[in-house]
Amino acid sequence: MKITDDSPPVLTALDRPNSYIGRSVPRPNLQRLTQGRGQYVSDVALPRMAHVAYVRSPHAHARIVKITIDAAKNATGVIAVVTGAELAKVMTPWVGVLTHLKGLKSAPQAPLAVERACWQGEAVCAVVARTRAEAEDACELVEVSYEELPAVTDPEIALDGKTPVIHASLGDNLCFERKLDVGAVDKAFAEADAVVETTFRFGRHTGVTNEPRSVVADWNEGEQRMTVYHGTQAPHMMQNLFAKHLGIAEHQVRVLTKDVGGSFGIKVHTYADEMATVALSKLLKRPVKFVADRIESFVTDIHARDHRVKAKIGVSKDGTITAFEIDDLTGIGPYSVYPRTSGIEANQVVNLVGGPYKCPNYRAQARVVFQNKNVMCQYRAVGHPIAVAVTEGLVELAAAKIGIDPLELRRRNLIADDAYPTQSASGLKFELLSHHEALAHLDSMMNYAGLRAEQKKLREKGIYRGIGFASFIEVTNPSAAFYGVGGARITSMDGATVKLDAQGAIIVHTGVTEQGQGAEAVVAQCVASSFGVPLDKVRVITGDTDNTPYGGGTWASRAAGIGGEAAWQAGKALRGNVLAVAASILQAKPEELDIRNGIVVDKANGTERLPLDELARVAYFRPDTLPPGFQAELMATRHYVPRAWPFAFTNGIQGSHLEVDVDTGFVKLLKHWCVEDCGTIINPQLVDEQIRGGVVQGIGAALFEHCLYDERGQLLNGNMADYLVPMAAEMPDIECGHVVSPTADSELGAKGAGEAGTAGAPASVMNAINDALRPLGAQPLTDMPFTPDKILRALGKV
Amino acid sequence: MTDSAFDISLTVNGERVRERVDARKTLVDFLREDLALTGSHVGCEHGVCGACTVRVNGEIVRGCLMLAVQCDGAKVETIEGMSDSGEVADLQAAFEQRNALQCGYCTPGMIAAAQDLLRRGGVPSRDEIREHLSGNYCRCTGYHAIIDAVEAVAQARAGGR
Numbered sequence: 008m009k010i011t012d013d014s015p016p017v018l019t020a021l022d023r024p025n026s027y028i029g030r031s032v033p034r035p036n037l038q039r040l041t042q043g044r045g046q047y048v049s050d051v052a053l054p055r056m057a058h059v060a061y062v063r064s065p066h067a068h069a070r071i072v073k074i075t076i077d078a079a080k081n082a083t084g085v086i087a088v089v090t091g092a093e094l095a096k097v098m099t100p101w102v103g104v105l106t107h108l109k110g111l112k113s114a115p116q117a118p119l120a121v122e123r124a125c126w127q128g129e130a131v132c133a134v135v136a137r138t139r140a141e142a143e144d145a146c147e148l149v150e151v152s153y154e155e156l157p158a159v160t161d162p163e164i165a166l167d168g169k170t171p172v173i174h175a176s177l178g179d180n181l182c183f184e185r186k187l188d189v190g191a192v193d194k195a196f197a198e199a200d201a202v203v204e205t206t207f208r209f210g211r212h213t214g215v216t217n218e219p220r221s222v223v224a225d226w227n228e229g230e231q232r233m234t235v236y237h238g239t240q241a242p243h244m245m246q247n248l249f250a251k252h253l254g255i256a257e258h259q260v261r262v263l264t265k266d267v268g269g270s271f272g273i274k275v276h277t278y279a280d281e282m283a284t285v286a287l288s289k290l291l292k293r294p295v296k297f298v299a300d301r302i303e304s305f306v307t308d309i310h311a312r313d314h315r316v317k318a319k320i321g322v323s324k325d326g327t328i329t330a331f332e333i334d335d336l337t338g339i340g341p342y343s344v345y346p347r348t349s350g351i352e353a354n355q356v357v358n359l360v361g362g363p364y365k366c367p368n369y370r371a372q373a374r375v376v377f378q379n380k381n382v383m384c385q386y387r388a389v390g391h392p393i394a395v396a397v398t399e400g401l402v403e404l405a406a407a408k409i410g411i412d413p414l415e416l417r418r419r420n421l422i423a424d425d426a427y428p429t430q431s432a433s434g435l436k437f438e439l440l441s442h443h444e445a446l447a448h449l450d451s452m453m454n455y456a457g458l459r460a461e462q463k464k465l466r467e468k469g470i471y472r473g474i475g476f477a478s479f480i481e482v483t484n485p486s487a488a489f490y491g492v493g494g495a496r497i498t499s500m501d502g503a504t505v506k507l508d509a510q511g512a513i514i515v516h517t518g519v520t521e522q523g524q525g526a527e528a529v530v531a532q533c534v535a536s537s538f539g540v541p542l543d544k545v546r547v548i549t550g551d552t553d554n555t556p557y558g559g560g561t562w563a564s565r566a567a568g569i570g571g572e573a574a575w576q577a578g579k580a581l582r583g584n585v586l587a588v589a590a591s592i593l594q595a596k597p598e599e600l601d602i603r604n605g606i607v608v609d610k611a612n613g614t615e616r617l618p619l620d621e622l623a624r625v626a627y628f629r630p631d632t633l634p635p636g637f638q639a640e641l642m643a644t645r646h647y648v649p650r651a652w653p654f655a656f657t658n659g660i661q662g663s664h665l666e667v668d669v670d671t672g673f674v675k676l677l678k679h680w681c682v683e684d685c686g687t688i689i690n691p692q693l694v695d696e697q698i699r700g701g702v703v704q705g706i707g708a709a710l711f712e713h714c715l716y717d718e719r720g721q722l723l724n725g726n727m728a729d730y731l732v733p734m735a736a737e738m739p740d741i742e743c744g745h746v747v748s749p750t751a752d753s754e755l756g757a758k759g760a761g762e763a764g765t766a767g768a769p770a771s772v773m774n775a776i777n778d779a780l781r782p783l784g785a786q787p788l789t790d791m792p793f794t795p796d797k798i799l800r801a802l803g804k805v
Numbered sequence: 806m807t808d809s810a811f812d813i814s815l816t817v818n819g820e821r822v823r824e825r826v827d828a829r830k831t832l833v834d835f836l837r838e839d840l841a842l843t844g845s846h847v848g849c850e851h852g853v854c855g856a857c858t859v860r861v862n863g864e865i866v867r868g869c870l871m872l873a874v875q876c877d878g879a880k881v882e883t884i885e886g887m888s889d890s891g892e893v894a895d896l897q898a899a900f901e902q903r904n905a906l907q908c909g910y911c912t913p914g915m916i917a918a919a920q921d922l923l924r925r926g927g928v929p930s931r932d933e934i935r936e937h938l939s940g941n942y943c944r945c946t947g948y949h950a951i952i953d954a955v956e957a958v959a960q961a962r963a964g965g966r
C-alpha cells in the first residue's frame with residue numbers, strides 16, 4: 008500500500024522524544040465510520056421527535072397572497088402547520104452585514120418567508136408531522152396563492168435603472184462594491200509590449216455534501232433549554248445565533264455536532280429552514296427534525312462563484328508583468344447570507360488577484376448585486392478559484408502571446424523566496440512563502456520537459472494533450488480581521504482543555520470540529536507529542552458547546568493551525584502540572600523530569616521513574632500522601648489566536664495534464680500535481696488527502712458543475728442526475744509535494760491546507776485545455792465549466 | 806396515498822425480521838427507520854450517489870431505488886452485517902490506514918461496492934477499480950486514496966495472505 012511520506016518532523020523544537028508531529032498516523036475515529044457506526048445528525052432519533060417538511064416557493068419572486076392550511080392540518084399524522092407570520096412571533100429576522108465591508112447592505116430575512124418569496128425554493132410554510140412522509144404528504148395539501156413578481160436574474164442588468172429593485176427599502180440592487188487602484192496602472196499598460204484582455208466566467212455551483220444539511224432541535228420546556236443536534240462547522244457561532252434570534256441566553260442553548268457528512272463551507276451559514284426548525288421546536292415544545300432532501304439542497308444550500316470578471320494583463324517583451332486590472336461582477340441571490348455575508352467572495356477576488364507576483368500596478372473593481380436566485384456565500388476556497396483562474400489564465404495567455412514558456416514567465420515574476428516579509432499590491436501581508444521552490448519542485452516532479460516533448464510528438468499524430476499550471480496563495484489561520492472586526496460573533500480563537508484521567512490517559516476537549524478533515528487526529532497528535540503519551544492514550548472530544556472550550560470551529564483552514572496550536576500548548580501546560588505532582592511524589596525537581604511514552608522519566612537519561620497511572624492513582628485517591636498545601640491540578644486549558652499576522656498565507660502550484668478529444672470535446676484528465684507549502688506538516692497523509700479532495704472539487708468546477716437557471720429564475724438541473732459531480736472513473740491520480748515554511752506566529756508553525764486544491768485546480772485545468780487547443784487556433788476557453796459543447800464551439804466545430 | 810401497507814418478512818444480516826411497511830417505503834428508509842440500521846446512508850434518493858448501497862440476495866443494489874416490499878423473502882446484508890461477520894475487515898483496515906475516507910458518509914456504500922468487485926477474484930487495474938466504483942459519489946477524498954486502498958486489498962487477497 009502506498010502510504011505517504013512518514014518522515015520525521017522538520018522542526019527540532021517540536022522533535023520531542025516520541026513526537027507525532029510530522030507522522031502519518033491513522034485517524035482515531037475511523038473504525039466507527041468504516042463500520043457504519045457513525046452518528047450523523049440524519050441518524051438522530053429522539054423520543055416524541057416530529058419531522059418537518061417545508062412548502063417552498065415555486066416562483067423566483069412572488070407576493071404570497073394567501074396560505075390555506077385547513078386540509079393540511081387535518082391530514083393523518085400532522086402535528087402543526089405553521090406560516091411565516093406565526094413563526095415570526097418565536098424568532099426574529101436577521102440581516103447579513105459586516106461593518107468592515109463598508110457600505111455592504113442587505114434586507115431582513117425571516118425563517119419562513121412573510122408576504123414575499125424572493126427565490127425559487129424559499130420556504131413559505133412548515134408542516135410538522137409524525138413522519139417525514141406524512142409531513143410531505145400534507146405539504147401537498149397546503150394551498151398557497153402567489154402573485155408573481157418580475158424576477159431579477161441577470162447580474163449585468165441588476166443595476167440598470169429599468170430593472171426592478173428587489174428590496175425597495177435598500178434603494179437599489181447593489182449589495183456591496185469595492186474599488187482599488189494601486190501604483191500607476193494606466194502608465195504600466197501604456198508601456199507594456201503586450202496587453203491581453205479577456206472575460207472570465209465562473210458558473211454558479213454548490214457544495215453537494217454527501218450528507219445533506221440536517222438539524223434536530225429539542226426545546227425542553229421544563230429546563231427552558233434548547234439542544235440542537237446540528238451538522239455544522241461552527242457550533243459556538245450557531246449557539247449565539249439560535250439564542251439571539253429566539254430571544255434567550257446563550258447558556259440556554261447547547262449545540263451538539265458529532266459526525267458531519269461533508270461540509271466544505273456549506274455548513275457554516277445560517278439557513279432559514281434550519282432556523283425555522285429550531286423555532287418550531289420552541290413553539291411545539293418537542294424535538295423537531297429537518298433533513299434537506301437532495302432537491303431541497305440544490306435550491307437552498309448556498310451556491311458559490313457565479314462571477315463575471317473582465318480582466319487585463321500587461322507584459323513587457325522580457326516577460327515582466329507590468330499591470331493587472333479586473334472588473335468583477337457577481338450576483339448573490341436576494342439576501343446577503345447571515346452572519347458571514349455574501350460580500351466576502353468578491354472582496355477576496357480583489358485581494359487575491361495578482362497575489363503571487365511582484366507586479367506593483369493593480370486596479371480592481373468588484374460589484375456584488377442582488378438577484379432572485381438562491382443565495383450565494385462562502386464555499387471551500389472562497390474567492391480563490393476565481394482570483395487564481397483570472398490571474399493564472401492571464402499569465403498563460405500573456406506567455407503565449409509573447410512566446411515565453413509559461414513556467415519561465417512565472418519564474419520571472421513570482422515574488423522571490425528571499426523577499427519576505429513583504430506584501431502584495433492589494434496589501435496582503437506575507438510572512439514567508441516559497442513560490443520558486445514550489446515551482447522547481449513541481450517542474451521536476453512532473454518531468455515537465457519530458458511531457459512537453461511527448462506533447463509535441465503526439466500532436467503530429469493528431470492527439471492533443473495540454474499542460475497547464477496555476478501558482479496560488481491561500482488564506483489560512485484567520486485572525487479576528489476576517490469577521491470579528493466586522494462585528495460578527497465569530498471567534499477566531501480556539502481552545503483546548505486537556506485532562507489526565509484516573510488511569511493516566513488523556514481526554515481533550517477542543518473547540519474545533521471534525522468534518523472528516525482529520526481535526527481529531529491532528530489535535531490528538533499535538534497533545535500526545537507535547538504532553539508525552541502514546542497516541543492511543545488520547546481521546547478527543549469535539550462538537551459540544553456545553554463542554555468544549557469556546558472556539559470558532561472549522562472554516563478557512565484554521566483547525567490544524569489554530570486548534571492544533573491550542574492543543575499543543577494545553578498539552579505542554581498539563582505536562583508542567585503533572586511534573587509538579589511527580590516531583591512531589593518522587594521528591595525530585597520538576598525541571599529534571601519529563602514525560603515520555605506515558606511514563607515520568609529522568610530528563611537527562613530517560614530512566615523510568617513513575618508510570619502515569621500510578622501518578623494518577625496517588626493524585627486522585629491518596630492525595631493525603633502528598634505534601635501539605637500541595638494541590639494537584641490535572642486539567643489545563645489553553646487558547647490560541649493568531650496575532651502577528653492577519654492571516655497565515657500559504658502558497659503552492661498545481662499542474663494539470665490532460666487530453667482533449669477534438670472530435671467530441673471530451674477532456675480526459677491524465678494526471679494532476681500539486682506542490683504546496685502549509686508550513687509545519689502535522690500529518691502528511693491528512694494534508695495530502697485535503698489537497699486531493701480539494702483538487703477534485705476544483706476539477707468539478709472546471710469541467711462539470713453548474714447550477715443552470717433560466718431567465719425566470721428557475722433552477723433547471725437541481726438533482727444529481729442533471730448536475731454533474733466528479734466521479735471516480737473520470738478523476739486522475741493526484742501527486743502531492745511539499746515545501747515547508749512554518750509560520751513563526753505559533754510554536755507549531757502550522758498553516759492551513761484545506762483550500763489549496765480547490766483554489767488552483769480550475770485554473771490549471773483551464774490552462775491545460777487552452778494549451779492543448781492552441782495549435783488548432785481555438786479561441787481560449789474562459790467560461791467555466793468547460794463542457795464538451797463549449798470546447799467544440801471554441802474549435803469552431805459547432 | 807399511504808393506506809397500502811404490506812407485511813413483509815425477510816432476513817437482515819442473518820436475523821429474521823417481520824414488519825408492516827408502506828408500499829412506497831424504500832429499502833434504505835426501511836433499514837434506517839424501521840430497523841435503526843443507520844450505517845446505510847441516503848445521499849440523493851434517486852439512484853446516483855451510491856451512499857445507500859446494500860446487498861440483496863448477494864447482489865449490490867441501491868437501497869433508494871428498491872422498495873422494502875420488494876424484499877419480501879429476501880436476504881439483505883448491510884454494512885453492519887458485513888462488519889460484524891468480518892467479511893470486509895481487510896477493506897475497512899485498508900480504508901483506515903490509507904485515510905480513504907474523510908467524512909465517512911460514502912464509506913459503507915463504497916466498501917459494499919468494492920467488496921462486490923473484489924469477490925470476483927483477481928487483481929483489477931486502477932482503471933477497473935475506478936470504473937466499478939463510478940456509481941459511488943465521494944465529495945471528500947478525490948477518490949485517489951479509495952482506489953489505493955481497494956488496490957492494496959486486491960493484491961493482498963490475491964497474494965493469499
Ligand code: FES
Binds near residue numbers: 848
Ligand atoms: S441515496 Fe441511493 S443512490 Fe443516492
Ligand code: FES
Binds near residue numbers: 908911944
Ligand atoms: S468521505 Fe465524505 S463523501 Fe466520501
